[in-house]
Amino acid sequence: MNRLTITTELVRAVIADQFPQWAALPIRPVASSGWDNFTFHLGDDMSIRLPSAARYEPQVAKEQKWLPRLAPHLPVPISAPIAMGIPSAAYPYYWSVMRWLPGASADQAAPENQSNIARDLARFLTALQSIPNQGGPQPGPQNFYRGGLLKTYDDDVRRCLNMLKGRFNTAHITDIWDTACATHWESPPVWVHGDIAPSNFLIAEDRLAAVIDFGGCGVGDPACDLVIAWTYFAGDAQRVFRETVNMNADTWARAKGWAIWKALLVTCDKGGDTEHLNHLLIEMSATSKKL
Incomplete structure (x- = not known):
């Protein structure tokens, strides 16, 4: 399996292209990303999650659909989708903008x-x-x-x-x-x-x-x-x-x-x-x- 290499510069480019309202916000990698996704801070209140390989891309639409339905029933906050990015010349998969959760x-x-x-x-x-x-x-x-x-x-x-x-x-x-x-x-x-x-x-x-x-x-x-x-x-x-x-x-x-x-x-x-x-x-x- 080939995992992508995703840089802060690439993330900044796809944000500017698809969500220009957030283009001025600072972007930086989180302290520790998982294997399935690369995760970056977007300002202080949001995060960007980009699948590292094609096999992880289906998770994006699933989270976008189901997490808002699960959240009201749970005793603590869970990942909250804000927007979904689409494939482009710069990055080939669907990806997510999520609410940043403290802790x-x-x-x-x-x-x-x-x-x-x-x-x-x-x-x-x-x-x-x-x-x-x-x-x-x-x-x-x-x-x-x-x-x-x-x-x-x-x-x-x-x-x-x-x-x-x-x-x-x-x-x-x-x-x-x-x-x-x-x-x-x-x-x-x-x-x-x-x-x-x-x-x-x-x-x-x-x-x-x-x-x-x-x-x-x-x-x-x-x-x-x-x-x-x-x-x-x-x-x-x-x-x-x-x-x-x-x-x-x-x-x-x-x-x-x-x-x-x-x-x-x-x-x-x-x-x-x-x-x-x-x-x-x-x-x-x-x-x-x-x-």
Whole structure:
């Protein structure tokens, strides 16, 4: 996959071309962009999000359509579209102008009371799951099957496990994966965020302040949204999150499967080291009697 190179000068040019009313506002990169999009500040109150590759472009129209419908039902602010840019000679994809939301991303903050955030985030997910979802986006390639069947990634997981033989207890990881794939969401489909990661929720004064980046959202199985139990929360915060989100054992088993898939992807395909996978396995082992 070829990711674009996007500069401040390019962003300034497309703003001037398509939204001249904002051309005089300062533009600068955010401190940390994600993988799917390049993000820039537009003045003090807005942000610009440009997909980094063609596979991420469908997320733009989805967020533009659905986020205004979800927002009134949720306990904290979420990403709010203001305008949508169109493909041009300077930049080939649809893109978004969003409202800038205050707060520090969880991966850059050090909260004193993680349990408050765990409770807030669990309540947010419960509220999201309760929103009517008729006509909502189904799991598929556009959201990497979040909310869909884990079995979609079975070949990828087994390929990675084969690469890691001798470095990890791959039999144990295979058991986690097989257990996850053997279960299914038996209830009606619900809204899922799709990428509840520390970089995608904001914190202020040790409370959840906002949730952002709904590019992976869809309607389906909420197990994918529970991965944060191991990738961010620890100790009592894990317990609070688990009890407040109130899911059954099979759903937690699938959540482990989603966590394993992502950790293997990072380790095998994105050139990452093994630290993330090691941490995940340690956390899962420590909480195996609870989740």
